[in-house]
Amino acid sequence: xxxxxxxxxxxxxxxxxxxxxxxxxxxxxxxxxxxxxxxxxxxxxxxxxxxxxxxxxxxxxxxxxxxxxxxxxxxxxxxxxxxxxxxxxxxxxxxxxxxxxxxxxxxxxxxxxxxxxxxxxxxxxxxxxxxxxxxxxxxxxxxxxxxxxxxxxxxxxxxxxxxxxxxxxxxxxxxxxxxxxxxxxxxxxxxxxxxxxxxxxxxxxxxxxxxxxxxxxxxxxxxxxxxxxxxxxxxxxxxxxxxxxxxxxxxxxxxxxxxxxxxxxxxxxxxxxxxxxxxxxxxxxxxxxxxxxxxxxxxxxxxxxxxxxxxxxxxxxxxxxxxxxxxxxxxxxxxxxxxxxxxxxxxxxxxxxxxxxxxxxxxxxxxxxxxxxxxxxxxxxxxxxxxxxxxxxxxxxx
Amino acid sequence: xxxxxxxxxxxxxxxxxxxxxxxxxxxxxxxxxxxxxxxxxxxxxxxxxxxxxxxxxxxxxxxxxxxxxxxxxxxxxxxxxxxxxxxxxxxxxxxxxxxxxxxxxxxxxxxxxxxxxxxxxxxxxxxxxxxxxxxxxxxxxxxxxxxxxxxxxxxxxxxxxxxxxxxxxxxxxxxxxxxxxxxxxxxxxxxxxxxxxxxxxxxxxxxxxxxxxxxxxxxxxxxxxxxxxxxxxxxxxxxxxxxxxxxxxxxxxxxxxxxxxxxxxxxxxxxxxxxxxxxxxxxxxxxxxxxxxxxxxxxxxxxxxxxxxxxxxxxxxxxxxxxxxxxxxxxxxxxxxxxxxxxxxxxxxxxxxxxxxxxxxxxxxxxxxxxxxxxxxx
Numbered sequence: 001x002x003x004x005x006x007x008x009x010x011x012x013x014x015x016x017x018x019x020x021x022x023x024x025x026x027x028x029x030x031x032x033x034x035x036x037x038x039x040x041x042x043x044x045x046x047x048x049x050x051x052x053x054x055x056x057x058x059x060x061x062x063x064x065x066x067x068x069x070x071x072x073x074x075x076x077x078x079x080x081x082x083x084x085x086x087x088x089x090x091x092x093x094x095x096x097x098x099x100x101x102x103x104x105x106x107x108x109x110x111x112x113x114x115x116x117x118x119x120x121x122x123x124x125x126x127x128x129x130x131x132x133x134x135x136x137x138x139x140x141x142x143x144x145x146x147x148x149x150x151x152x153x154x155x156x157x158x159x160x161x162x163x164x165x166x167x168x169x170x171x172x173x174x175x176x177x178x179x180x181x182x183x184x185x186x187x188x189x190x191x192x193x194x195x196x197x198x199x200x201x202x203x204x205x206x207x208x209x210x211x212x213x214x215x216x217x218x219x220x221x222x223x224x225x226x227x228x229x230x231x232x233x234x235x236x237x238x239x240x241x242x243x244x245x246x247x248x249x250x251x252x253x254x255x256x257x258x259x260x261x262x263x264x265x266x267x268x269x270x271x272x273x274x275x276x277x278x279x280x281x282x283x284x285x286x287x288x289x290x291x292x293x294x295x296x297x298x299x300x301x302x303x304x305x306x307x308x309x310x311x312x313x314x315x316x317x318x319x320x321x322x323x324x325x326x327x328x329x330x331x332x333x334x335x336x337x338x339x340x341x342x343x344x345x346x347x348x349x350x351x352x353x354x355x356x357x358x359x360x361x362x363x364x365x366x367x368x369x370x371x372x373x374x375x376x377x378x379x380x381x382x383x384x385x386x387x388x389x390x391x392x393x394x395x396x397x398x
Numbered sequence: 399x400x401x402x403x404x405x406x407x408x409x410x411x412x413x414x415x416x417x418x419x420x421x422x423x424x425x426x427x428x429x430x431x432x433x434x435x436x437x438x439x440x441x442x443x444x445x446x447x448x449x450x451x452x453x454x455x456x457x458x459x460x461x462x463x464x465x466x467x468x469x470x471x472x473x474x475x476x477x478x479x480x481x482x483x484x485x486x487x488x489x490x491x492x493x494x495x496x497x498x499x500x501x502x503x504x505x506x507x508x509x510x511x512x513x514x515x516x517x518x519x520x521x522x523x524x525x526x527x528x529x530x531x532x533x534x535x536x537x538x539x540x541x542x543x544x545x546x547x548x549x550x551x552x553x554x555x556x557x558x559x560x561x562x563x564x565x566x567x568x569x570x571x572x573x574x575x576x577x578x579x580x581x582x583x584x585x586x587x588x589x590x591x592x593x594x595x596x597x598x599x600x601x602x603x604x605x606x607x608x609x610x611x612x613x614x615x616x617x618x619x620x621x622x623x624x625x626x627x628x629x630x631x632x633x634x635x636x637x638x639x640x641x642x643x644x645x646x647x648x649x650x651x652x653x654x655x656x657x658x659x660x661x662x663x664x665x666x667x668x669x670x671x672x673x674x675x676x677x678x679x680x681x682x683x684x685x686x687x688x689x690x691x692x693x694x695x696x697x698x699x700x701x702x703x704x705x706x707x708x709x710x711x712x713x714x715x716x717x718x719x720x721x722x723x724x725x726x727x728x729x730x731x732x733x734x735x736x737x738x739x740x741x742x743x744x745x746x747x748x749x750x751x752x753x754x755x756x757x758x759x760x761x762x763x764x765x766x767x768x769x770x771x772x773x774x775x776x
Contacts (some may be wrong), residue, residue, distance in 0.1 A: 388676070
């Protein structure tokens with residue numbers, strides 16, 4: 001059940017939903033509903049459709065190509081977009097590095113990179129985590145040494161989502177080692193096609209390989225590709241993290257997963273009746289649906305009325321924790337709903353164009369791998385334990 | 399869209415907070431709850447003066463003409479200060495049923511608003527558990543009136559009430575939703591016997607025995623056979639009000655526990671410096687915020703006019719209040735250690751009230767099941 005808005009915002013929601021429903025190409029919709037892997041082409045096609053509508057960068061100021069929405073309109077849009085059976089807009093360009101370039105970039109950086117992000121001409125990836133710098137991000141070791149108009153970068157990054165598709169990486173590097181470890185970090189924009197950059201896939205527990213290790217071996221990066229001042233990268237990185245957290249609750253995605261869960265539970269049988277009529281299972285669905293309502297109501301509180309226009313604060317850590325737990329519960333219930341047909345593993349089924357036979361219902365092959373894959377959401381972007389530290393420190397005063 | 403309070407609601411919230419802060423200290427509550435009659439007539443008169451008792455009463459009958467959001471504001475204050483007065487029984491349930499029953503009964507709303515009339519609802523029975531359609535108590539035609547026979551279970555505040563709203567079956571089978579009729583019965587009517595007691599949270603309730611209680615036809619509230627829908631609608635409002643009370647109690651527990659973690663020292667440091675305790679406090683805080691969001695959304699949903707939406711939202715709020723309330727209550731006791739087990743501290747009293755709230759008018763499991771039924775189609 002969805003929370004009702006006032007008349008003006010119900011109209012806005014209908015308008016957004018009306019467009020998105022029609023705009024998704026049929027083949028993308030079908031594969032997305034089934035939980036198949038989205039290809040680079042799928043992402044770019046969908047982002048281009050949104051770009052032509054003027055909706056690909058809902059959080060950007062109007063002069064840079066944003067739609068000029070309020071924070072509430074943006075939250076409504078994010079939710080409807082997430083509920084649409086289509087790939088998510090890749091966050092690294094639009095919601096992560098984009099706002100940093102807008103806020104801290106040079107005129108030349110803005111003129112070059114921002115239009116290319118909007119048009120999906122550059123695929124961006126994120127160079128934050130390192131093998132020895134995860135939750136302790138400021139402990140990063142990748143070094144950039146000055147050499148005339150360039151830096152020479154050496155080191156490695158890890159967990160880099162879609163590095164295999166990427167044209168550009170925004171990257172935190174160490175340019176100094178004096179003082180606190182947060183000092184001496186700089187924020188570079190690295191061309192992934194540069195000599196010395198190599199990418200190695202990391203296979204995850206679901207059998208996929210969307211994340212990678214990235215290695216830098218004497219990679220030459222022009223100083224013109226540094227954001228702001230040398231040694232101030234931590235400030236820009238923190239600004240980026242605040243922006244990343246606007247759609248952190250992912251109410252839309254969970255709404256779609258809940259709908260799929262109910263569809264699957266209506267088709268599965270238990271005691272000769274649809275599984276969704278089983279009191280124990282339907283009660284578990286109700287529990288997560290009520291949690292999702294609580295989350296959506298909390299998001300609306302955070303973006304409307306007196307909170308409208310405020311930058312997202314530490315309360316977004318609550319949204320991250322609760323939102324991730326709900327997604328994990330939903331993917332787990334979907335996998336459980338399929339019963340034994342959650343077990344056959346058909347890795348080739350995920351690949352586009354594969355039309356072989358699978359055991360069990362058409363919706364089954366993706367369910368267990370998706371459940372396994374989705375354990376990531378309480379780990380990435382600051383684990384739920386780190387989020388609790390943030391709340392304890394910033395909201396509870398510890 | 400503005401989800402914050404209107405200016406009038408904000409002023410009401412301020413007045414509730416200011417008054418209870420000043421007049422309703424925990425030791426006052428303890429004294430009132432532990433002596434008969436278990437509430438303070440003086441406090442009740444003050445609530446009337448402040449306009450709280452007439453919030454749901456239409457303006458032309460001396461009330462404020464408010465709704466679920468205003469009731470939520472008062473009930474959150476009641477939760478924060480563990481108010482023992484019969485606000486839920488008299489104003490939310492009693493007032494809600496008088497308004498819905500219509501007819502000459504609405505005239506009583508003025509007495510309710512002025513504090514002269516205390517009401518209680520005697521609906522549940524030994525075998526009904528939380529099912530509002532389950533009524534065995536019978537109302538047989540007797541002359542121009544009715545004769546009521548049956549046993550009502552755990553009627554909150556019944557021993558304080560001037561009149562008790564009793565449901566009884568005028569037709570149909572025990573679990574039929576049609577055939578239930580509501581009667582306004584004076585507490586001292588012949589044939590009414592109360593077994594009064596305290597509940598575990600320090601409030602008052604009674605089992606009500608009806609041994610052939612004769613009432614006039616004019617005692618009927620609403621229409622004959624049509625009581626069920628009135629009760630369901632009034633209980634929906636009670637669910638949101640109880641959820642708001644739970645939010646207030648959770649907020650108090652969270653604040654007191656946070657303070658305790660900052661001041662209580664062990665191993666030479668405040669225990670709040672330990673991450674394992676910080677994270678548990680964060681979970682309490684999240685529980686509070688999520689319950690608050692759902693309660694506010696449900697209060698607005700009740701005023702929306704879409705009955706199914708309001709009903710499912712009220713059920714969702716009660717599930718959150720029940721579950722999160724239990725969690726916050728248990729964690730507050732745990733984080734206070736041995737002190738949390740003592741009667742001396744308010745902590746355990748909040749915990750007990752939150753436990754009672756979950757069980758009142760359907761616990762989290764019950765409303766979760768209802769919610770599943772209400773939303774199966776969507």
